């Protein structure tokens with residue numbers, strides 16, 4: 100591997116924006132460059148993650164495994180094209196949102212359902228099992244301290260029961276809303292070693308302070324532990340990313356094509372979009 104020495108640290112080589120493979124010119128690749136670079140920097144450091152990626156039975160992670168190998172061989176342009184082909188009807192122009200070409204493929208590997216139970220025994224809907232749904236869609240209207248809290252809210256929450264009470268004498272109370280506490284627990288049906296958390300809306304609506312994004316260096320879902328691998332950042336039609344090398348933060352911009360220190364004004368110039376976590380246990 101070709102490395103650039105910077106002081107005493109060895110900084111890995113990274114891919115440049117665009118590319119060309121077998122006469123196919125790739126353009127607007129920042130929608131995939133950041134996600135692939137974040138994952139690859141984690142991949143080369145973490146053996147357990149490499150194993151989890153290679154043993155996952157899904158088209159997206161089989162492809163990712165191939166792409167990671169190509170990136171390790173510095174075949175970046177081929178790697179991008181292999182990944183881009185996961186999106187149907189994609190041309191060599193990847194203009195759009197990183198959600199379309201990168202995050203959606205990783206997100207749909209998660210499948211879960213909610214088991215909801217009412218604490219009132221006479222409730223007409225004491226037990227509800229909701230249908231399975233794809234993706235990690237953690238929503239909250241409240242302020243959250245960090246990403247772990249968002250994940251926890253996705254896994255467990257309590258709501259006020261809107262069902263009717265069923266045990267009223269003489270039927271006078273029929274139609275009475277239960278209003279008791281319902282406990283909603285999420286059961287993971289299918290999981291992935293990559294968890295993408297879309298942070299954009301939470302930051303935009305001041306529910307999550309940008310300064311608190313880094314508080315969750317690790318998150319737990321049941322017994323699985325995921326480590327923060329990077330955060331994608333957006334500014335006026337271009338995506339960049341905060342990445343980690345040996346736990347140290349670097350700035351990745353495909354147009355620059357090498358890792359650098361974080362710009363001092365990045366938090367005012369760029370808006371965080373996705374946090375990418377990779378499983379380590």
Ligand SMILES: [Zn+2]
Nearest residue numbers: 217222260277
């Ligand atoms: Zn109820």
